[in-house]
Amino acid sequence: MTINHRSHQTLPVPLANTAEGSDDAYGVTSENHAYSSADQSFQKYFTDIFSKLPYNTQRAYISDYNEFSIFCKQNNFQGLNNSFTNNEECIKEYVALLCQTPLAYRTIKRRLSALSKFLGMAKLPNPIIRSVYLRDFIRLSLIENKKFRMSHKQAVPLTIEMVEQINNKIIPDSLLELRDLAIINLMFDALLRADELVRVCIEHVSHRNNTVLVVSSKSDQSGEGQYRYVSSSTLSMINEYINEANINPSTSLPRDQNDPRSISKGVLFRRVNNHKTALHPYQETHSANQDAVLNYSSIYRLWQRIAVRAGIQENITPHSGRVGGAVSLAEDGASLPELQLAGGWQSPEMPGHYTKQASVKRGGMAKLSSKHKR
Structure with missing residues (x-):
């Protein structure tokens, strides 16, 4: 586990290829470090509980925390440590950045939930729970950036023509x-x-x-x-x-x-x-x-x-490729099983939605409009 020798002990940073059940995957090494109480708490939770969680649950938590870790490194923040003020300011700036992206409200809330989980695991000061200032900042930032409404909007499809x-x-x-x-x-x-x-x-x-x-x-x-x-x-x-x-x-x-x-x-x-x-x-x-x-x-x-x-001109985002690929396949007449295979969907519900959209474009009114060049 990487040790930071500055005045505050930073939370150990999990790596992106984790959830394999090995200590090394979480940045834990065999060197004889003198763990701080935060390190020991994190290690105890990891050994007794976290490593036993379902694979995808581990992966989701670590993916979310790694996003925060990258943000800290790229913006010269210390990361999460024993300072309540540091943690509050760091998370506040992270929320401000997230609100500049098209991430949905529920995605931002999930990432903050992951941070809160890691703070609890390491027994570090948790402003997400304790700071009225931070809680209100998060709530108002999400409202200001229309995250509640954006969470219900589908990504603009990147079609084959685009x-x-x-x-x-x-x-x-x-x-x-x-x-x-x-x-x-x-x-x-x-x-x-x-x-x-x-x-x-x-x-x-x-x-x-x-x-x-x-x-x-x-x-x-x-x-x-x-x-x-x-x-x-x-x-x-x-x-x-x-x-x-x-x-x-x-x-x-x-x-x-x-x-x-x-x-x-x-x-x-x-x-x-x-x-x-x-x-x-x-x-x-x-x-x-x-x-x-x-x-x-x-x-x-x-x-x-x-x-x-x-x-x-359309506001395409990283999810536009997935949506656009599905829409383009459906418009080309792909069957529901073909759509499921192409996108890795376990349920037919979402690809079925794209099939319905494509059917409208091939329906009676579409044929009538095409016939009369409307």
Whole structure:
């Protein structure tokens, strides 16, 4: 468990590939550290309770906390510690950032619930429960940013026509744009959620079978993973992105496979430096990997960048690829089982909704309007 030797003890940061039942997955090492009371409380809860929770419950808690951890690192916050004032200010700024994204009200509440859980596990001061100021700030921030109403709105679909518009208008001239285009196309093809995309590893992509293995999905309660289709054009984009990332821009020579800025294994889509020419260093066993991987805010910003570059007026978001892929399939006449397989849905309820939408567009009034060129 990583120890912070500053005046306040920070909460141990779980890594993104956790919930496997091993201590190392949670940043716990075999070194003989003198744990603080917060560390000991966290370790006791993890050993006795947390590691016994269902796989998806563990994954959800840790994914939410990792989003907060990345926010702290990128904004130079200490993280959660023994200072009530520090925790209150840190969480307040995090809520302010979340309210700038299209995350639904219930998603923000779930993330704050995860933070409250971790504070309780570590027995650290919890302003989410104790601070009247923070509770009112959260409530009013959500109202001001219309999160209650946005939670009932469906994402604007990214249709196949919009995907073609993006691919035709944007000629990538940097590693950043190569990565962004590959992400947009993969999310559309495989109907990926943002939290599924960030876990895609290079080993999960099969060029022979035109598939990507989704190893952790909200609808995959067994944790066995799901295979989704990937088009040949998207695979070509992924290859271009990998090839560009594996060239050192300073020497124009291939990077060594052990170079932490190269892609030979592990997480496929990573953060790009400010010059848009190289990836942030990434090592699978390194504790600072969260600085190199993407989070929801990063993916949201890249969707906005792509929309502007392609001249798309609709407010597309990371969920637009999944919704748009389903709508495009339904409009093309895909059956309900085909839709379920494409998006990994266990229940026919949601894909059935898209099928009904498509049926309206092919219905009697649609045919009448087309006949009379209305």
